[in-house]
Amino acid sequence: MSASPLGDMDPETFRREAHRVADWIADYLADPSRYPVLAQVSPGDVRKQLPSDPPDSGESFDVIFSDFEKIILPGITHWNHPGFFAYFAITGSGPGVLAEFLSAALNQQAMLWRTSPSATELEEVVLRWLQRLMHLPDEFEGVIYDTASISTLHALAAAREQVVPAVRERGMAGREDLGRFRIYCSDQTHSSIDKAVILLGLGHESLRKIPTDADFRMRVDALRAAIADDRAEGITPMAVVATIGSTSTTSVDPLRDIATICSDESIWLHVDAAYAGVAAMVPGFEHLLDGVETADSLVVNPHKWLFTPFDLSVLYCRHMDVIRGAFSLVPEYLRTTDPSGIRNLMDTGIQLGRRFRALKLWMVMRHFGAQGLRARLAEHMRLARLFAAWVEASDDFELLAPVPFSVVCFRWKPTAAQSESAIDRANERLLEAINKTGEIFVSHTRLDNKFVIRLAVGNLHTTEVHVRLAWDLLQRHTKTIDPTLNT
Amino acid sequence: MSASPLGDMDPETFRREAHRVADWIADYLADPSRYPVLAQVSPGDVRKQLPSDPPDSGESFDVIFSDFEKIILPGITHWNHPGFFAYFAITGSGPGVLAEFLSAALNQQAMLWRTSPSATELEEVVLRWLQRLMHLPDEFEGVIYDTASISTLHALAAAREQVVPAVRERGMAGREDLGRFRIYCSDQTHSSIDKAVILLGLGHESLRKIPTDADFRMRVDALRAAIADDRAEGITPMAVVATIGSTSTTSVDPLRDIATICSDESIWLHVDAAYAGVAAMVPGFEHLLDGVETADSLVVNPHKWLFTPFDLSVLYCRHMDVIRGAFSLVPEYLRTTDPSGIRNLMDTGIQLGRRFRALKLWMVMRHFGAQGLRARLAEHMRLARLFAAWVEASDDFELLAPVPFSVVCFRWKPTAAQSESAIDRANERLLEAINKTGEIFVSHTRLDNKFVIRLAVGNLHTTEVHVRLAWDLLQRHTKTIDPTLNT
Numbered sequence: 001m002s003a004s005p006l007g008d009m010d011p012e013t014f015r016r017e018a019h020r021v022a023d024w025i026a027d028y029l030a031d032p033s034r035y036p037v038l039a040q041v042s043p044g045d046v047r048k049q050l051p052s053d054p055p056d057s058g059e060s061f062d063v064i065f066s067d068f069e070k071i072i073l074p075g076i077t078h079w080n081h082p083g084f085f086a087y088f089a090i091t092g093s094g095p096g097v098l099a100e101f102l103s104a105a106l107n108q109q110a111m112l113w114r115t116s117p118s119a120t121e122l123e124e125v126v127l128r129w130l131q132r133l134m135h136l137p138d139e140f141e142g143v144i145y146d147t148a149s150i151s152t153l154h155a156l157a158a159a160r161e162q163v164v165p166a167v168r169e170r171g172m173a174g175r176e177d178l179g180r181f182r183i184y185c186s187d188q189t190h191s192s193i194d195k196a197v198i199l200l201g202l203g204h205e206s207l208r209k210i211p212t213d214a215d216f217r218m219r220v221d222a223l224r225a226a227i228a229d230d231r232a233e234g235i236t237p238m239a240v241v242a243t244i245g246s247t248s249t250t251s252v253d254p255l256r257d258i259a260t261i262c263s264d265e266s267i268w269l270h271v272d273a274a275y276a277g278v279a280a281m282v283p284g285f286e287h288l289l290d291g292v293e294t295a296d297s298l299v300v301n302p303h304k305w306l307f308t309p310f311d312l313s314v315l316y317c318r319h320m321d322v323i324r325g326a327f328s329l330v331p332e333y334l335r336t337t338d339p340s341g342i343r344n345l346m347d348t349g350i351q352l353g354r355r356f357r358a359l360k361l362w363m364v365m366r367h368f369g370a371q372g373l374r375a376r377l378a379e380h381m382r383l384a385r386l387f388a389a390w391v392e393a394s395d396d397f398e399l400l401a402p403v404p405f406s407v408v409c410f411r412w413k414p415t416a417a418q419s420e421s422a423i424d425r426a427n428e429r430l431l432e433a434i435n436k437t438g439e440i441f442v443s444h445t446r447l448d449n450k451f452v453i454r455l456a457v458g459n460l461h462t463t464e465v466h467v468r469l470a471w472d473l474l475q476r477h478t479k480t481i482d483p484t485l486n487t
Numbered sequence: 488m489s490a491s492p493l494g495d496m497d498p499e500t501f502r503r504e505a506h507r508v509a510d511w512i513a514d515y516l517a518d519p520s521r522y523p524v525l526a527q528v529s530p531g532d533v534r535k536q537l538p539s540d541p542p543d544s545g546e547s548f549d550v551i552f553s554d555f556e557k558i559i560l561p562g563i564t565h566w567n568h569p570g571f572f573a574y575f576a577i578t579g580s581g582p583g584v585l586a587e588f589l590s591a592a593l594n595q596q597a598m599l600w601r602t603s604p605s606a607t608e609l610e611e612v613v614l615r616w617l618q619r620l621m622h623l624p625d626e627f628e629g630v631i632y633d634t635a636s637i638s639t640l641h642a643l644a645a646a647r648e649q650v651v652p653a654v655r656e657r658g659m660a661g662r663e664d665l666g667r668f669r670i671y672c673s674d675q676t677h678s679s680i681d682k683a684v685i686l687l688g689l690g691h692e693s694l695r696k697i698p699t700d701a702d703f704r705m706r707v708d709a710l711r712a713a714i715a716d717d718r719a720e721g722i723t724p725m726a727v728v729a730t731i732g733s734t735s736t737t738s739v740d741p742l743r744d745i746a747t748i749c750s751d752e753s754i755w756l757h758v759d760a761a762y763a764g765v766a767a768m769v770p771g772f773e774h775l776l777d778g779v780e781t782a783d784s785l786v787v788n789p790h791k792w793l794f795t796p797f798d799l800s801v802l803y804c805r806h807m808d809v810i811r812g813a814f815s816l817v818p819e820y821l822r823t824t825d826p827s828g829i830r831n832l833m834d835t836g837i838q839l840g841r842r843f844r845a846l847k848l849w850m851v852m853r854h855f856g857a858q859g860l861r862a863r864l865a866e867h868m869r870l871a872r873l874f875a876a877w878v879e880a881s882d883d884f885e886l887l888a889p890v891p892f893s894v895v896c897f898r899w900k901p902t903a904a905q906s907e908s909a910i911d912r913a914n915e916r917l918l919e920a921i922n923k924t925g926e927i928f929v930s931h932t933r934l935d936n937k938f939v940i941r942l943a944v945g946n947l948h949t950t951e952v953h954v955r956l957a958w959d960l961l962q963r964h965t966k967t968i969d970p971t972l973n974t
Contacts, residue, residue, distance in 0.1 A: 006866045008516065008794075008947040009581030009854060015513035021585050022509045025592040026502035029495065039604045043829045046608040054616040058856035061582060068589070072846070075605030079594045087602070087820070092594040094496030095548060098508050100591030102555070104796045105512040107566045107579040115574070117526045118562030121533040129541040146633055147840045157686060164660065171690025173651065173659040173668055180661040191818045195837050198813065199644060201688025203658025248820055303840075307495075309591045311842055326685065331678045333574070333735055333932040333941070342530045350682050353634045353790075355798055359559070367496060369545035379493045445820040454820070460495040 009061070017061045024065075029080065029094065032461060036438025037081035039074065046075040082461040083440035085470060088247075088275050088407075089458035092309035095367035099360035100309050108356035111346040112334060116356060120345055123358035127314060129365055133281040133373070134300070137293050140316040143323075143348045144357050148274040148299050149192040151315035152241075154349060155297040156183065156196045158322040159239035159268035168326055172201055182230045185241035186210050186218035188248055190272060193241050202238070215402050216251035216447070218242065224261055239268040242295075244288065245276025248445040248454070249401035249409050252276070256291030263294045271298040274313065276405050278306045281370070282377050305380075305406075305458050306373065307364050312357045323348050380406040380457045383467045387455060390471050396478060400447050406457040409447060412474070414483035424451035426483040433477045440470045496548070504548045511552075516567065516581065519948060523925025524568035526561065533562040569948040570927035572957060575734075575762050575894075576945035579796035582854035586847035587796050595843035598833040603843060607832055610845040614801060616852055620768040620860070621787065624780050627803040630810075630835045631844050635761040635786050636679040638802035639728075641836060642784040643670065643683045645809040646726035646755035655813055659688055669717050672728035673697050673705035675735055677759060680728050689725070702889050703738035703934070705729065711748055726755040729782075731775065732763025735932040735941070736888035736896050739763070743778030750781045758785040761800065763892050765793045768857070769864050792867075792893075792945050793860065794851050799844045810835050867893040867944045870954045874942060877958050883965060887934050893944040896934060899961070901970035911938035913970040920964045927957045 008014070049071045079090060110119035127142030145151045160167055163181060172178060181202055185193050187209040197207045208230070210223045227237050240262050242253040255271065262269040271277075271292060277300035280288040292298060297317040302308040317323060328347040346352050368376065384406040391397045391410045401409040412430055417423045428444075431453055435441055445452050455470060495501070536558045566577060597606035614629030632638045647654055650668060659665060668689055672680050674696040684694045695717070697710045714724050727749050729740040742758065749756040758764075758779060764787035767775040779785060784804040789795040804810060815834040833839050855863065871893040878884045878897045888896040899917055904910045915931075918940055922928055932939050942957060 006863050007950070011513060011517035014516060014581040014585075015510065017581070017585055018509035018513055018588075019506060021588055022505035023502065025588065026498060026505055028592060029501060030498035038601065041604050043600065043604070044608070046605050047612055050609070050612045052612075052615065053619055053857075054613075054852045055856045056858055058859045059853045061585070061850075061854060064582070064850055064853045068846075068850075072605045072609065075603075075608065076593055076595065077602050077604070079596060079602075080592075087596075090594065090596060092591065094501040094504070095551070097588070097591045098501075098504055098548070101505075101508055101512065101584070101588040104579065104584045104587030104591075105515060105567075106563055107577065107796050108563065109566060109574075109577060109797055113530065114525065115564050115566075116562075117528050117530070117564070118533050118559045121531070121562065122537070122559065125534055125537045125539075126541075128539065132540055147838045149838045149840070153686075153837065160688070167688065167690065168685050169691050171659070171668075171684075171693055172688045173662070173690075173693075174666045175660070176663075178660045181658075191816045192839055194816050195814055195839075198655050199640075199687070199837055201647070201654065201659045203654065203660075204656050206658055206660075247818070309594050310596055311840060327682055329678045329681050331734070333930060334678075350640065350686055351634045351636045352679055352682075353636070353798060359555075363548075363551055363555075365541040366546045366551045367548060369542045370540075371543055372545045376493050443820060463494070 013061065020065065025097065032078050032080040033082050035078050035081065037078050037083045037441040038435050038438060039077045040438060041075045046071060077441070080459065080461060082459060082463065082466040083469065084459050085455045085457065086441045086443035087456060088304050089456045089462070090304045090310060091307055091459045093307035093364055093460055095363040096307060096309045096360045099363040103356045103359050106356060110354045110356055111352050112344045113342040119356040119358060120343060122362055123345070124343070126358050126362045126365060130302070130314065131316065133370055134277060135280055135286060135289060136298065136316055139318050140298070141320040142314050142316045143320065143345065145313050145315060145349060146311040148272070148301050148313045149195060151299040151313045152192050152270065152272065153196040153199060154315055154323055155270040155299065155317065156200060156239055157326055158297065158317065158319065159270065160200055160202070161322050161326040162268060163236060163238045180235045181206050181238040182208055182235050183239045183241065184208050184210055184223060184226060184237070186212050186243060186246070186253060188212055188216050188246040188251055189241055189243055190247045212251070216246060216249045218253040218258065220254055220257040220261065223258065227261070227265060237265060237267045239270055241270045241272055244271060244273035245405055248447060250276055250405045250407045251401065252404055255289065259291035259294045269295040271295050274299050274301040275304050279377055279405055282374050302361050305377065307368065307376070307460060308361050312361060320348060376460065383457045383462065383464060384408050386464065387467050387471060400450065400452050408455045409445065409452045411450065411452055412478055414478065417483040420450065422483060426481055427451045427453060429481050430474065430477055433480065434473050437473060440473060442470070500548065507552065512584065519565050519567040520569050522565050522568065524565050524570045524928040525922050525925060526564045527925060528562045533558060564928070567946065567948060569946060569950065569953040570956065571946050572942045572944065573928045573930035574943060575791050576943045576949070577791045577797060578794055578946045580794035580851055580947055582850040583794060583796045583847040586850040590843045590846050593843060597841045597843055598839050599831045600829040606843040606845060607830060609849055610832065611830070613845050613848045613852060617789070617801065618803065620857055621764060622767055622773060622776060623785065623803055626805050627785070628807040629801050629803045630807065630832065632800050632802060632836060633798040635759070635788050635800045636682060638786040638800045639679050639757065639759065640683040640686060641802055641810055642757040642786065642804065643687060643726055644813055645784065645804065645806065646757070647687055647689070648809050648813040649755060650723060650725045667722045668693050668725040669695055669722050670726045670728065671695050671697055671710060671713060671724070673699050673730060673733070673740060675699055675703050675733035675738055676728055676730055677734045699738070703733060703736045705740040705745065707741055707744040707748065710745065714748070714752060724752060724754045726757055728757045728759055731758060731760035732892060735934060737763055737892045737894045738888065739891055742776065746778035746781045756782040758782050761786050761788040762791050765789070766864055766892055769861050789848050792864065794855065794863070794947060795847050799848060807835060863947065870944045870949065870951060871895050873951065874954050874958060887937065887939050895942045896932065896939045898937065898939055899965055901965065904970040907937065909970060913968055914938045914940060916968050917961065917964055920967065921960050924960060927960060929957070
């Protein structure tokens, strides 16, 4: 079929350019380490190469792609680079990328079953697969959102729905029948909890951060005391967020004990397992989520550590009907005569539109298989333990937190440094120096008021060679930094 | 570089499969009409062909792709089909699909400038391009979100931030200093407004739906009266939502008059131009957004009617600092030493993680050029007017709303039908019959308590041939339906 002059890119051009892009991506994914991991550009470098207006006439894809390589690529920080050890080193994969290509072409909008029966039903199937691999109870029902921020937002909205009478209709302002509410999490919890609490109109003050123990796990005694304390003051507990794999250290809150408290007190328990939840499928970690049987909701992100291109976050919930009750609204133009019993995914969320994200998780799980997924997660944990062992064996470095999964928190401890602040400054400069090499990218955090270097293994391209390189670079660069300078 | 046994799909397999998928997509996009537009499956058909557990061992992409064709494809409703006239007929395009392929491969997570300088700066550049094409004032700053639901949520969160003292810290429950608040929209406004109001904890009651005139436009006198009425009762107006292109009829609220009221009353004005905002770039529609100069925010969705694969929604805001003030939270692990003045996109939203969505809008705008974009939008509007003219000239059909853009609201009006409910039922059966053909897919709405068939032109593959086919099918099928049956 020939292209209409007012239609899409003509089919033969599309075919040619699709093959060009396929080859480019194949080359790229075969070896992303040909590029510096951290983009070596300054703010404004990309912007200043681009005109202030779009072209008046259309341009060939050839010219556009050439600008992609010349202007856009230098400003890319390569999350696929094997030396990417920063934040959570999220990882996509070949089958996931191909699925996204298909998904973009199909351009599904899966708001109603009938607007994409396959997206709707495949989502249900793959979320059951993941649920079984993670040993989550069957009673949980899963739904895909874009990010953990949105998954957690829905979990806490459901908690609010249960606790605040008629909140959907009446809201919270100007009501004399309402007192104050409280949500609890540890002082290591992710900032998405803070943002959700703010957005929901509960106020940041309603989030109470429970202190953690020496291993950065929520102190159960402190949680119990905080709840009692709040109740005595007339404040109603709304939810507790327990974290499995906190952002700084990947610490694991004592889920079973927290679950017991929440059951006893009838408080919604949300489990933030965005990063580490998938580890529950690895032999030796079968009991990671023990206690989740009585939890109300759990978030896990296959786009973080399950080889699925960003974005795909999953919320499992034992009371999806509460979320539906909070958000289901069916205007006439979306009313269907489909048989009852079907699931319309627009009813489980704030977003009406939804991409066909299940396709990539399906292709990833099938291509690697359960064994392949487990083996890769186990290998990342092995690499992190290996690095941690080098740190422990070294006189110049020290570990600053346990290593439950694939993240190592450590610092350089130069004997010549005179003070804690000098050590901090030396580590900051060390981090800056190694990130400038373009060979590795690591990030930092603060623990017990110390500046901490954080090495996260999670990228499919990372092997022992790269972890060794990181360790060598760190050691080599300590020799270039004077740790007695405290500036 | 050879693949590690614990790494990604091996590079040569990826290359081979990427070319296979490229060819498949090229064939598909060359003629999506080879498939029925509306999936011809029953609920459960897809699910029952899939196993209840993932495979233990990995499978070849060959097998997976074969299942994609055999199991997934029959359950796809083809939004690319030239006969897709339902809802808003959103459309992707070749350059957009290729950009999404690249974006999936690069797997950028653009939370901070340094985690993706190009995603951060390209977003700024392309949103300026779009802004200029739409004649939006320079003072607006744009940000990309996934959907209009999320864009609008942020706009209303900003309105709440301005009106409710210390809402970020203190929330709204249990506060004696707060009264009730009100948000106004027309009775034709999209359900995402309702959902946002509920999520924000304002309560559905706080949304006041203003009646519309005979052409489904918000009645300005009624808005003014509602505000006065609320103020008299001690209720504080928080925001007005004006719609440019409402969901049922694409009606256009009188923006300038509404803007004047909002200025006079100091009320946040949010403009929902998710579908029709892009029409402002078409000659003859330059004044579509007149009045927006004093609006506070506007949402427009390039994934709806600007040839950009789903998802990409843009929020333009004159006070992005209010949104930043509401949501900016920088935990230590995300603190950077980047020079000041850079934009970290995580600060403008509830979602920490963000995909590299700007790439597709950039490639789409460059490939089609401003002229190409305008010509395609104008053509869709021409096709809708053509169809509307056939309806008007027909004795058996009637138009039920004006056609400002590319959507036609009409119904069959068989002279033999005895009552309004018989006409409704006849139209329902007519809709069902034509959708069953698999040749076209149209949806419905209700207006003035009448069942209305809604034909939306918006797909890049749609030409006059397909609009003519829709008209022929409608006429042909009226002959198969007995309009006197009221069952």
